[in-house]
Amino acid sequence: MEVKLSDTIAETLEGLILDGTFADGERLDEVQLAQRFAVSRTPLREAFQRLAQSGLVQQIPRRGVFVRQPGPIELVEMFEVMAELEAACARLAATRITEDALDELAAANERCRRAMENRDSDGYYRENERFHAILYRQSGNRFLEKECRRLQRRLTPFRRLQLRLRGRLAQSMAEHEAIVKSLRAGDPRQAADMVRAHVAVQGEKFHNLRHGLAPSH
Amino acid sequence: MEVKLSDTIAETLEGLILDGTFADGERLDEVQLAQRFAVSRTPLREAFQRLAQSGLVQQIPRRGVFVRQPGPIELVEMFEVMAELEAACARLAATRITEDALDELAAANERCRRAMENRDSDGYYRENERFHAILYRQSGNRFLEKECRRLQRRLTPFRRLQLRLRGRLAQSMAEHEAIVKSLRAGDPRQAADMVRAHVAVQGEKFHNLRHGLAPSH
DNA sequence: GTCACCGATCTTGTATACAAGAACCTATGT
DNA sequence: ACATAGGTTCTTGTATACAAGATCGGTGAC
Numbered sequence: 001m002e003v004k005l006s007d008t009i010a011e012t013l014e015g016l017i018l019d020g021t022f023a024d025g026e027r028l029d030e031v032q033l034a035q036r037f038a039v040s041r042t043p044l045r046e047a048f049q050r051l052a053q054s055g056l057v058q059q060i061p062r063r064g065v066f067v068r069q070p071g072p073i074e075l076v077e078m079f080e081v082m083a084e085l086e087a088a089c090a091r092l093a094a095t096r097i098t099e100d101a102l103d104e105l106a107a108a109n110e111r112c113r114r115a116m117e118n119r120d121s122d123g124y125y126r127e128n129e130r131f132h133a134i135l136y137r138q139s140g141n142r143f144l145e146k147e148c149r150r151l152q153r154r155l156t157p158f159r160r161l162q163l164r165l166r167g168r169l170a171q172s173m174a175e176h177e178a179i180v181k182s183l184r185a186g187d188p189r190q191a192a193d194m195v196r197a198h199v200a201v202q203g204e205k206f207h208n209l210r211h212g213l214a215p216s217h
Numbered sequence: 218m219e220v221k222l223s224d225t226i227a228e229t230l231e232g233l234i235l236d237g238t239f240a241d242g243e244r245l246d247e248v249q250l251a252q253r254f255a256v257s258r259t260p261l262r263e264a265f266q267r268l269a270q271s272g273l274v275q276q277i278p279r280r281g282v283f284v285r286q287p288g289p290i291e292l293v294e295m296f297e298v299m300a301e302l303e304a305a306c307a308r309l310a311a312t313r314i315t316e317d318a319l320d321e322l323a324a325a326n327e328r329c330r331r332a333m334e335n336r337d338s339d340g341y342y343r344e345n346e347r348f349h350a351i352l353y354r355q356s357g358n359r360f361l362e363k364e365c366r367r368l369q370r371r372l373t374p375f376r377r378l379q380l381r382l383r384g385r386l387a388q389s390m391a392e393h394e395a396i397v398k399s400l401r402a403g404d405p406r407q408a409a410d411m412v413r414a415h416v417a418v419q420g421e422k423f424h425n426l427r428h429g430l431a432p433s434h
Numbered sequence: 435g436t437c438a439c440c441g442a443t444c445t446t447g448t449a450t451a452c453a454a455g456a457a458c459c460t461a462t463g464t
Numbered sequence: 465a466c467a468t469a470g471g472t473t474c475t476t477g478t479a480t481a482c483a484a485g486a487t488c489g490g491t492g493a494c
Contacts, residue, residue: 003447004278004447004448005447005448006448029475031474031475039449040449040450041449041450042447042448042449045476046263049263050270053267053270053271061220061455062220062455062456062475063456063457074359077358077360080309080360080361081305081358081361084301084302084305084361085302088298088304141294141298143291143294143295143298144294144297144298147298220477221477221478222478223477246445247445247446248445257478258446258479258480259479259480260478260479278446278447279446279484280445280486281445
């Protein structure tokens with residue numbers, strides 16, 4: 001439990017928007033939600049502002065706040081930026097990463113493999129996230145790391161969705177291995193290219209999903 | 218004038234923080250500032266939240282908000298991310314940019330040259346910003362464009378500072394020309410590398426400035 | 435003399451009250 | 465019958481009131 005009501009409320013609302021409970025364009029009623037959370041309008045309005053800055057809702061003055069689900073175009077754009085940010089992490093990490101971190105990456109990927117063998121989708125997802133978290137950290141740039149986390153958080157529901165695609169898990173893992181190899185070789189360009197492709201393919205697969213173009217299975 | 222008081226206040230405070238009126242670690246007193254702006258605490262608190270999310274202030278629960286000027290390390294990190302983001306713009310723009318936009322870039326750079334000849338530092342700064350704005354737009358990725366603008370805005374005061382260095386203007390302009398050439402050639406890798414170096418050098422020069430290591434003049 | 439504990443004061447966080455603008459409904463005129 | 469004008473109601477934006485935690489100073493004990 002956070003310290004301020006507005007914090008918990010913002011987080012709860014964020015979850016409700018991300019998981020699609022609130023549809024795109026839907027108006028969030030202050031008084032109604034205030035009753036629902038048993039608080040006054042004040043902390044709700046503070047939460048709204050946070051959501052508005054994250055881009056999850058749009059505040060129209062004197063009109064209210066409306067949830068703003070990213071459309072297909074914006075989603076592809078966001079994945080593209082995610083790919084570039086992670087590629088930057090890889091580029092920097094290639095010259096900065098420690099031996100220990102390389103081992104950690106390999107270990108995380110190993111746990112991914114076990115999760116895949118056990119058909120443990122959630123476990124795979126968790127370890128995959130850990131893999132990427134290590135990469136962010138090893139960029140040696142805390143600001144970049146934070147930016148990556150921020151965008152990753154926003155893309156969470158969509159990334160989860162696309163992992164369901166058959167064959168993606170194995171492919172993803174193979175890509176992880178190639179990435180580790182590039183980092184171990186200390187090749188910034190190759191590492192960046194591989195990570196960029198690894199992340200970008202998620203956006204593309206998602207794009208296909210959304211348009212009903214069935215993947216290969 | 219914006220629609221909400223909290224908007225104008227947030228913008229004003231942002232300016233005061235960015236231009237150094239508020240020192241690092243200084244506490245922003247709600248009631249005092251409320252009097253100063255002749256408003257109640259409510260819009261001020263809303264403004265504080267926005268600043269906190271931008272990272273300009275830190276909110277410590279039940280303690281207050283404290284301005285958080287980026288230290289040398291964080292600044293270098295931010296410039297590094299800016300370089301990577303702009304490099305991404307260039308990489309994408311290389312295959313997406315229109316002929317018209319290429320001409321616009323050349324024109325903007327030409328105006329830079331004139332400003333330099335006239336010793337018009339502010340003019341140069343303005344046209345330089347326009348040059349980069351075109352680059353963002355030509356990435357063909359509106360989300361990336363927004364992210365670039367956001368970070369650029371935060372780095373504004375520091376970029377301005379380092380442009381004062383003798384010889385930097387001419388060098389910067391030459392880099393612009395090389396960038397346009399790469400884009401015209403449609404070479405993503407080269408365009409990205411050039412933009413990355415072009416932006417990164419700002420961070421490095423700034424780093425030198427801060428450490429009292431005089432530049433070459 | 436120093437440290438700790440307790441109370442007074444101040445500050446933040448939340449709730450409520452008030453003001454102004456927007457939406458909606460009705461009624462009237464053409 | 466439809467459009468428009470006016471008023472009513474609802475909603476947001478801001479101000480104020482209240483509650484709870486934090487800081488600071490004083491006093492007392494060791």
